[in-house]
Amino acid sequence: MSTEQHATRRREDYRVPEYLVEEIRLTFQLYAESTVVTADTVYAVNQQSTDCTGRLQLSGENMELVEVRLDGRRLEADEFEVSAMDLILVPGKDRFELQVVTRIDPVANTALEGLYCSNGNYCTQCEPEGFRRITYFPDRPDVLARFTTRIEGDRQTCPVLLSNGNLIESGELGNGRHYAVWQDPFPKPCYLFALVAGRLVAIDDTFTTRSGRDIALRIFVEARNRDLCDHAMRSLKKAMQWDEDVYGLEYDLDVFMIVAVDDFNMGAMENKGLNIFNSRCVLASPQSATDQDFLGIEGVVAHEYFHNWTGNRVTCRDWFQLSLKEGLTVFRDQEFSSDMNSRAVQRIDDVQLIRNFQFREDSGPMAHPVRPDAYVEINNFYTVTVYNKGAEVIRMMHTLLGAADFRKGMDLYFARHDGQAVTCDDFVAAMADASGVDLGQFKRWYSQAGTPVVKVSGQWLAEKRRYVLRLRQSCPATPGQDGKEPFHIPIAVGLLDSRGRDMLNGDRDGTRVLELREREQSFSFPDIGEKPVLSFLRGFSAPVKVELDQSREELAFLLAHDTDLFNRWYAASKLSEIVVMETVARLQANAQPVLDSDFVAAVRANLQRPASDKALLALALQLPAETYLAQQMDTVDPVNLHRGREFVRSQLSSLLADEFRRIYDDNNEEGEYRITPEAMGRRSLKNVALAYLMARVPTDEEIYALCCGQYAEAGNMTDAIAALSCVTRIEGRRRQEILHHFYTRWQADPLVLDKWFTLQAVSPLADTLAEVTRLLANPSFSMKNPNKVRALIGAFCSGNHYRFHDVSGAGYAFLTDRIIELNATNPQIAARMLSPLTVWKRYDPVRQDLIRRQLERILAVDNLSGDVYEIARKSLQ
Ligand code: ARG
Ligand code: ZN
Numbered sequence: 001m002s003t004e005q006h007a008t009r010r011r012e013d014y015r016v017p018e019y020l021v022e023e024i025r026l027t028f029q030l031y032a033e034s035t036v037v038t039a040d041t042v043y044a045v046n047q048q049s050t051d052c053t054g055r056l057q058l059s060g061e062n063m064e065l066v067e068v069r070l071d072g073r074r075l076e077a078d079e080f081e082v083s084a085m086d087l088i089l090v091p092g093k094d095r096f097e098l099q100v101v102t103r104i105d106p107v108a109n110t111a112l113e114g115l116y117c118s119n120g121n122y123c124t125q126c127e128p129e130g131f132r133r134i135t136y137f138p139d140r141p142d143v144l145a146r147f148t149t150r151i152e153g154d155r156q157t158c159p160v161l162l163s164n165g166n167l168i169e170s171g172e173l174g175n176g177r178h179y180a181v182w183q184d185p186f187p188k189p190c191y192l193f194a195l196v197a198g199r200l201v202a203i204d205d206t207f208t209t210r211s212g213r214d215i216a217l218r219i220f221v222e223a224r225n226r227d228l229c230d231h232a233m234r235s236l237k238k239a240m241q242w243d244e245d246v247y248g249l250e251y252d253l254d255v256f257m258i259v260a261v262d263d264f265n266m267g268a269m270e271n272k273g274l275n276i277f278n279s280r281c282v283l284a285s286p287q288s289a290t291d292q293d294f295l296g297i298e299g300v301v302a303h304e305y306f307h308n309w310t311g312n313r314v315t316c317r318d319w320f321q322l323s324l325k326e327g328l329t330v331f332r333d334q335e336f337s338s339d340m341n342s343r344a345v346q347r348i349d350d351v352q353l354i355r356n357f358q359f360r361e362d363s364g365p366m367a368h369p370v371r372p373d374a375y376v377e378i379n380n381f382y383t384v385t386v387y388n389k390g391a392e393v394i395r396m397m398h399t400l401l402g403a404a405d406f407r408k409g410m411d412l413y414f415a416r417h418d419g420q421a422v423t424c425d426d427f428v429a430a431m432a433d434a435s436g437v438d439l440g441q442f443k444r445w446y447s448q449a450g451t452p453v454v455k456v457s458g459q460w461l462a463e464k465r466r467y468v469l470r471l472r473q474s475c476p477a478t479p480g481q482d483g484k485e486p487f488h489i490p491i492a493v494g495l496l497d498s499r500g501r502d503m504l505n506g507d508r509d510g511t512r513v514l515e516l517r518e519r520e521q522s523f524s525f526p527d528i529g530e531k532p533v534l535s536f537l538r539g540f541s542a543p544v545k546v547e548l549d550q551s552r553e554e555l556a557f558l559l560a561h562d563t564d565l566f567n568r569w570y571a572a573s574k575l576s577e578i579v580v581m582e583t584v585a586r587l588q589a590n591a592q593p594v595l596d597s598d599f600v601a602a603v604r605a606n607l608q609r610p611a612s613d614k615a616l617l618a619l620a621l622q623l624p625a626e627t628y629l630a631q632q633m634d635t636v637d638p639v640n641l642h643r644g645r646e647f648v649r650s651q652l653s654s655l656l657a658d659e660f661r662r663i664y665d666d667n668n669e670e671g672e673y674r675i676t677p678e679a680m681g682r683r684s685l686k687n688v689a690l691a692y693l694m695a696r697v698p699t700d701e702e703i704y705a706l707c708c709g710q711y712a713e714a715g716n717m718t719d720a721i722a723a724l725s726c727v728t729r730i731e732g733r734r735r736q737e738i739l740h741h742f743y744t745r746w747q748a749d750p751l752v753l754d755k756w757f758t759l760q761a762v763s764p765l766a767d768t769l770a771e772v773t774r775l776l777a778n779p780s781f782s783m784k785n786p787n788k789v790r791a792l793i794g795a796f797c798s799g800n801h802y803r804f805h806d807v808s809g810a811g812y813a814f815l816t817d818r819i820i821e822l823n824a825t826n827p828q829i830a831a832r833m834l835s836p837l838t839v840w841k842r843y844d845p846v847r848q849d850l851i852r853r854q855l856e857r858i859l860a861v862d863n864l865s866g867d868v869y870e871i872a873r874k875s876l877q
Helices: 223-228 230-247 291-306 319-340 343-362 384-401 403-417 424-435 441-447 552-561 565-588 597-608 614-621 626-630 638-655 657-666 677-693 701-713 717-727 733-746 750-761 768-775 786-799 810-825 827-833 845-859 866-876
Strands: 019-029 035-045 056-059 064-070 080-082 086-089 095-104 114-118 121-125 145-154 160-163 166-174 177-188 195-198 201-208 214-221 255-261 274-278 453-461 466-474 489-496 512-516 520-525 533-535 545-547
Touching: 064 086, 121 255, 121 274, 145 160, 145 195, 160 177, 201 223, 201 230, 214 223, 214 230, 230 255, 230 291, 230 319, 230 403, 255 291, 274 291, 291 319, 291 677, 291 717, 319 343, 319 384, 319 424, 343 384, 343 565, 343 614, 343 626, 384 403, 384 424, 384 441, 384 489, 384 512, 403 424, 424 441, 466 489, 466 512, 489 552, 512 520, 533 552, 552 565, 552 597, 565 597, 565 614, 565 626, 565 638, 597 614, 597 638, 597 657, 614 677, 626 638, 638 657, 638 677, 657 677, 677 701, 677 717, 701 717, 701 733, 717 733, 717 750, 733 750, 750 768, 750 786, 768 786, 768 810, 786 810, 786 827, 810 827, 810 845, 827 866, 845 866
Parallel strands: 019 145, 214 255, 255 274, 453 545
Antiparallel strands: 019 035, 035 095, 056 086, 064 095, 080 086, 114 121, 121 195, 145 177, 160 195, 166 177, 201 214, 453 466, 466 520, 489 512, 489 533
């Protein structure tokens, strides 16, 4: 496959559009396999543009062009050029109306971009470049237009017809058909356009804004899901309230709609006034959704709602600026969730995502800055770097400015840019201007890829009663970026005395924020009368790796005493990391592993301490994931890594059996199901205890019965899945029986079946790949449904490090077969599935060779999509 077919786009090539759009009127005549779209668009020359080619170039893909009219006159075939990707004509006037008629096939659209069908209902996904699969248009975010949308459809199969904005007209057409006209008063880029048509029911509510406007809230779902929307609706109202309280931001249309569909490439989409969601991010009941699902729904509903200001009212100039809206909106949803639930737990979850996935991306061939400089396929840049590292960058500005000035910066950003398409630079300028803080050096976080490493050494000078902290920063080279300039890094630190009390009187209760700007810099703390224990990078104040030699005693001390709850967890996780990696090293040296008795004592002490926050204790007890630990090895050794971690788990299980059992019993009381932080914390602690109890080798029969009992009697999905997950890790007849029971019970619920597929895919048992392969043929599985692909194939390849990396190479071949299959139907999902293969250079020569051959196989495929090409190609470079 040649490179010319997959052109690279560069940020530096940005030009303002030559033509702007004053308004667009769309008419959809919906038919399953042949929908006709008529777009009447008023164009005018952009006075800002200096390119005067006179050519109007409109993007368009995968459609049949029926006709083109310029100011009413039908153009002859020689008056325009049409290719597989665009339509070009020379209008010869500064202002004109163009009518474009296209025909599209929503049923055949398996890529799920543009207009497609999901369970017989029509829906759209236009971000980033899906609108060009609906009509020929300047499909770029800096062309904002007023949209009016007329939808005509069959009354029987499509009683509901929705688009952005307000319903201004509807009526009958005869022939069993009807129509609706929607008008969106806010100019928007076409990526925010949406259409939904189908047989749906609405769940209604209202929200009164602080200025007293009543907003109609409507969630549309298939009738079978009618009772599963309460949590999403409650979350929406909380999000609306929070955005008013924290940012003074009010909703701006009279109606806010959410639609849930089963087939969706991502989580959800913030189309103006008409958010479309993956049903996984909407539907929940205690019986069918876990606590994590409830939290996830609350976060995503809020995220999409928050986009109405950070994304829609102020949007991106071009897709290189994607983090302008995504990093900022992720930061906003994380803060919202922290305010609604446990702040410390939220922070730990967010940091685990960064450490487990973003750091890995940052150290591999796909490493890119938060604001990328180049891409082949923009869909490949909806990444943990743009989203989650982007959110960390916003968080660091919040730390450097403080909450009050950060809010001033947000206010200035909206005052300056409401209604505009802007850049990350514009955002930072608003923050700097509002606060007076110089963010010049800070902006390197947007342009330099890679995870900075901060080397720390601390020294207490007894005679001078002084503590000196010496910091050194560096950042490894990433593709296309060899040398890096130093970052401006906010480092929150505390010093603890021997009784665990904070010694610094910083502005944030014993925490001081240091600003590291140089490659090497020292910070001095006067009046430190005893040797302190350093609590470094509190709250994970920057997305960096820390190199700091702390003894196990110091870590155990921090675990017990740190006033920063995040760092308590960090100490626990660091301690277990050290112990697991030590075990792995012994296994690699063919030595008998032994579990460090001080570590066992620290865990025991942790279990015996009265747990003020059960969720935090549960998190502290969990060993780091294999995917995280793998990053700590020079050459990843999947087998010994798995064995070492399992050894530690089973040893803790037998040495601390009584403690785990007591914790289990103390927290097993399940009254009425509630999703408060306390109740969720209790359940997670109980289920971590159960997992440890079940990790004993060989399995304790009484515990096994206890676990099966929990599964059988569970009144909620959290407890049922926790028990089932323990059982699926142990071979035997009962495993099959319980899995079968679960399948039969939930056969009609695709979201619950996703869990069933995943549990089997992540099992460490030897025949997991064979089982996964068999499950591809299960009638409930479908390669056309992204949730199913992720639940089974994604879970095995990205969530089962040990079995996926089997040295036979069977896992690699399996994934490659699936990627080749998906490349033809859904390139976006195919490209996402590639990620476990991209980091092949971190493995031993045998595995390297096996993976490289599969990547080469992928690159040799005919009609390889740009999505898959880009990632496979970069991986081999
Ligand atoms: N803007 C959406 C969000 O809220 C993501 C949509 C991306 N879709 C895609 N096909 N890449 O994060
Ligand atoms: Zn988003």
